[in-house]
Amino acid sequence: MSQQMVGPILRDAMGLKLYLITDCYCIFMGLLAIIGNSVILYLFFTKRLDSRRNLRIILYMTVTDIVFALAIMPEICYFIYFWDTTFVDYNPQVIAAIGWPLPMFLKISSGLNAGAAAERILALYFPLIYRKVDHVRCSNILMVVCVFIGLIDTVFCIYSFRFEQRINCSSLGCFVHDVFRTYWGSSNMACGIIIIIMSLFVFFKAASQKFRQANRTTCGILLSSLFCLTIPSLLVSLVETITGFSIFEKFGAFYVASLLSSGSMNCLIFLILNGSVKSKIDTKTLSDAAVTTIVSSRNKTTLADL
Numbered sequence: 001m002s003q004q005m006v007g008p009i010l011r012d013a014m015g016l017k018l019y020l021i022t023d024c025y026c027i028f029m030g031l032l033a034i035i036g037n038s039v040i041l042y043l044f045f046t047k048r049l050d051s052r053r054n055l056r057i058i059l060y061m062t063v064t065d066i067v068f069a070l071a072i073m074p075e076i077c078y079f080i081y082f083w084d085t086t087f088v089d090y091n092p093q094v095i096a097a098i099g100w101p102l103p104m105f106l107k108i109s110s111g112l113n114a115g116a117a118a119e120r121i122l123a124l125y126f127p128l129i130y131r132k133v134d135h136v137r138c139s140n141i142l143m144v145v146c147v148f149i150g151l152i153d154t155v156f157c158i159y160s161f162r163f164e165q166r167i168n169c170s171s172l173g174c175f176v177h178d179v180f181r182t183y184w185g186s187s188n189m190a191c192g193i194i195i196i197i198m199s200l201f202v203f204f205k206a207a208s209q210k211f212r213q214a215n216r217t218t219c220g221i222l223l224s225s226l227f228c229l230t231i232p233s234l235l236v237s238l239v240e241t242i243t244g245f246s247i248f249e250k251f252g253a254f255y256v257a258s259l260l261s262s263g264s265m266n267c268l269i270f271l272i273l274n275g276s277v278k279s280k281i282d283t284k285t286l287s288d289a290a291v292t293t294i295v296s297s298r299n300k301t302t303l304a305d306l
Contacts, residue, residue, distance in 0.1 A: 023080045026076045030069040031069075067105070092175050102255055103153040106188070109259060110230070121198060171253050203219060236254065
């Protein structure tokens with residue numbers, strides 16, 4: 001075999017291993033997201049967490065993280081099951097059928113993160129207005145808007161899907177038209193910039209005063225989303241827009257891994273950093289739920305727990 005042939009084969013082999021590593025990572029983070037968020041959902045279901053105020057956004061984050069992890073598992077399992085040491089050749093019809101959750105839930109997650117940052121900005125900078133806001137209604141409207149935008153991305157993705165053979169490509173992004181990838185990258189980049197700016201406002205104001213419970217929890221969730229999802233997504237979009245280099249073809253299901261990581265870390269941060277919840281831990285039922293929140297009249301401050 002000539003020296004010219006060894007290089008490409010070696011690079012392809014390394015790329016295939018990266019696909020497998022990414023997919024296995026997605027399985028692990030997906031299971032972690034399902035288990036961790038199921039604990040939080042159980043607490044809401046048993047009324048140990050009150051979803052009638054600003055915790056409604058946390059409830060929506062929890063539900064969307066669980067649904068996405070469950071919905072994307074068939075795609076990840078398909079990638080792993082048909083992975084091969086020589087090359088991968090996934091069926092585009094199957095990818096089209098099981099890959100739709102990514103564009104929808106990526107936008108929903110970004111919207112909910114922006115909503116959490118906006119709520120904390122309102123509490124920190126405009127406390128009088130924050131007291132008068134109907135948090136449940138605003139959260140419901142936010143969720144409807146996020147789902148609508150996610151549906152637009154999903155329909156656009158399906159419409160631009162190319163049912164063509166793609167060798168050695170383990171991602172939904174490899175099978176869609178360049179027009180959708182440009183739109184998707186640009187919209188994700190815009191969302192990322194907005195979330196980063198809003199998060200900086202939260203971090204700056206929270207650091208200038210006593211780091212109260214709501215600020216600590218929200219800042220933890222925003223930091224997790226920034227490092228696990230927003231900043232990587234922004235960098236990927238910038239690189240592909242400027243250089244044309246596709247992360248999809250190099251690492252495989254990159255966006256899936258980022259979204260699952262964000263969902264897993266968010267639930268862990270909420271359970272760990274929420275002091276008012278930790279103080280209500282019932283050691284006898286720690287196996288099925290470890291937190292509870294009581295919203296009393298004396299806690300009706302400008303900085304309610306998030």
